[in-house]
Amino acid sequence: MADESKKWVLMVTAQTPTNIAVIKYWGKRDETLILPVNDSISVTLDPDHLCTTTTVAVGPSFQKDRMWLNGKEISLSGSRFQNCLREIRCRAGEVEDEEKGVKIGKKDWENLYVHIASYNNFPTAAGLASSAAGFACLVFALAKLMNLKEDQGQLSAIARQGSGSACRSLYGGFVKWIMGKDESGSDSIAVQLADEEHWNDLVIIIAVVSSRQKETSSTSGMRESVETSLLLQHRAKEVVPKRILQMEEAIKKLDFPSFAQLACADSNQFHAVCLDTSPPIFYMNDTSHRIISYVEKWNRSEGTPQVAYTFDAGPNAVMIARNRNVAAALLGKLLYYFPPQEGTDLNSYVLGDKSILKDVGIEGLNDVESLAPPPEVKDNIPSQKYKGDVSYFICTKPGKGPVLLSDKNQALLDPETGLPK
Ligand SMILES: Nc1ncnc2c1ncn2[C@@H]1O[C@H](COP(=O)(O)OP(=O)(O)OP(=O)(O)O)[C@@H](O)[C@H]1O
Numbered sequence: 013m014a015d016e017s018k019k020w021v022l023m024v025t026a027q028t029p030t031n032i033a034v035i036k037y038w039g040k041r042d043e044t045l046i047l048p049v050n051d052s053i054s055v056t057l058d059p060d061h062l063c064t065t066t067t068v069a070v071g072p073s074f075q076k077d078r079m080w081l082n083g084k085e086i087s088l089s090g091s092r093f094q095n096c097l098r099e100i101r102c103r104a105g106e107v108e109d110e111e112k113g114v115k116i117g118k119k120d121w122e123n124l125y126v127h128i129a130s131y132n133n134f135p136t137a138a139g140l141a142s143s144a145a146g147f148a149c150l151v152f153a154l155a156k157l158m159n160l161k162e163d164q165g166q167l168s169a170i171a172r173q174g175s176g177s178a179c180r181s182l183y184g185g186f187v188k189w190i191m192g193k194d195e196s197g198s199d200s201i202a203v204q205l206a207d208e209e210h211w212n213d214l215v216i217i218i219a220v221v222s223s224r225q226k227e228t229s230s231t232s233g234m235r236e237s238v239e240t241s242l243l244l245q246h247r248a249k250e251v252v253p254k255r256i257l258q259m260e261e262a263i264k265k266l267d268f269p270s271f272a273q274l275a276c277a278d279s280n281q282f283h284a285v286c287l288d289t290s291p292p293i294f295y296m297n298d299t300s301h302r303i304i305s306y307v308e309k310w311n312r313s314e315g316t317p318q319v320a321y322t323f324d325a326g327p328n329a330v331m332i333a334r335n336r337n338v339a340a341a342l343l344g345k346l347l348y349y350f351p352p353q354e355g356t357d358l359n360s361y362v363l364g365d366k367s368i369l370k371d372v373g374i375e376g377l378n379d380v381e382s383l384a385p386p387p388e389v390k391d392n393i394p395s396q397k398y399k400g401d402v403s404y405f406i407c408t409k410p411g412k413g414p415v416l417l418s419d420k421n422q423a424l425l426d427p428e429t430g431l432p433k
Pocket residue numbers: 064081130131132135136137138139140141142143144145146147150229230324325326
């Protein structure tokens with residue numbers, strides 16, 4: 013290794029997307045290694061709208077491993093962080109930086125500490141899978157810094173040990189997490205089914221539903237389901253294996269009706285498993301249920317599915333529209349039912365790809381107020397509005413996998429000190 017009295021810091025910055033499962037992971041067969049009871053399939057979301065940026069650094073002056081999340085120092089003592097760090101360190105390779113005169117041998121990594129700074133461009137722990145993007149980014153960035161020779165699949169097996177769903181964020185587009193059979197977990201990895209260009213008609217609208225922080229984390233919720241739900245056993249053994257094959261086929265053929273039918277059914281079954289858990293777990297709320305009814309009614313009135321919905325362990329709705337025209341119509345309907353609270357401006361109510369607003373013909377709040385009631389419900393139920401029940405919407409699309417950011421200005425750590433900027 014280079015002269016330790018010399019001050020040097022080597023850094024890598026990466027950006028990693030989050031993902032939403034369309035066939036859900038719910039239940040572990042091994043809690044420590046995070047091995048699931050069934051395969052799952054997800055769509056990676058566009059990192060322009062939802063992503064984690066992480067800078068990792070190494071330097072001889074660092075006294076211990078440290079991490080800052082969204083500007084605040086957090087502890088790395090938890091077993092999930094420790095497992096990821098251990099798995100990466102033991103695979104670290106040689107690194108040479110001629111410019112800085114630094115040479116790090118394989119063995120040197122055991123005596124070097126890392127600094128990690130990470131930033132989520134969306135709310136952390138709000139049910140938007142920050143842990144998925146976060147752990148995937150941590151593993152991806154450290155693997156680059158430490159020159160791991162492992163391929164993306166092997167990296168996904170390390171990210172999996174931070175948070176199960178994180179393994180799917182190592183790729184863009186459509187991703188399958190293969191549950192694997194091996195007790196070591198070596199075959200429980202993510203693979204890409206299709207890249208983000210494959211089905212580029214799809215548009216995704218997320219309704220972030222107002223709620224208190226969730227009472228049951230995914231980790232403890234799925235543990236309770238494994239212990240008490242018979243439906244979970246049936247789902248993992250009989251239902252998901254068939255659905256996985258059908259979903260793969262639907263994605264391959266760009267078959268939206270099948271895709272939507274499978275995604276909605278799987279989300280509903282996952283929430284049924286939560287209800288079948290003792291004591292029952294309620295992740296969705298009245299707003300979530302309303303959104304399901306609106307989408308179901310609209311799909312039925314059109315004769316073929318226009319929009320798929322899916323809900324993770326929380327009340328937020330993720331809606332996947334078959335194309336941009338449908339997404340614009342969907343956003344119009346959603347804004348009709350869930351207008352913003354007084355004092356909220358449109359700019360902070362619709363986030364992400366705001367250009368869809370123009371397609372709906374909405375330029376300001378006045379236009380939202382004058383939206384016509386969706387025709388499919390006019391005669392059936394009074395079209396009541398639920399002002400303030402949605403915190404905000406995010407318009408996005410399927411996106412790419414992790415990338416390295418070479419622009420030094422995007423680094424979150426100071427290149428001289430290795431401390432947050
Ligand atoms: N950028 C990040 N880097 C590393 N770890 C992160 C990052 N962001 C979040 N995490 C980890 O994930 C935890 C939050 O996970 P949690 O499952 O509670 O919320 P979520 O992933 O946002 O929501 P959900 O799992 O319901 O979709 C944080 O406490 C932290 O440990």
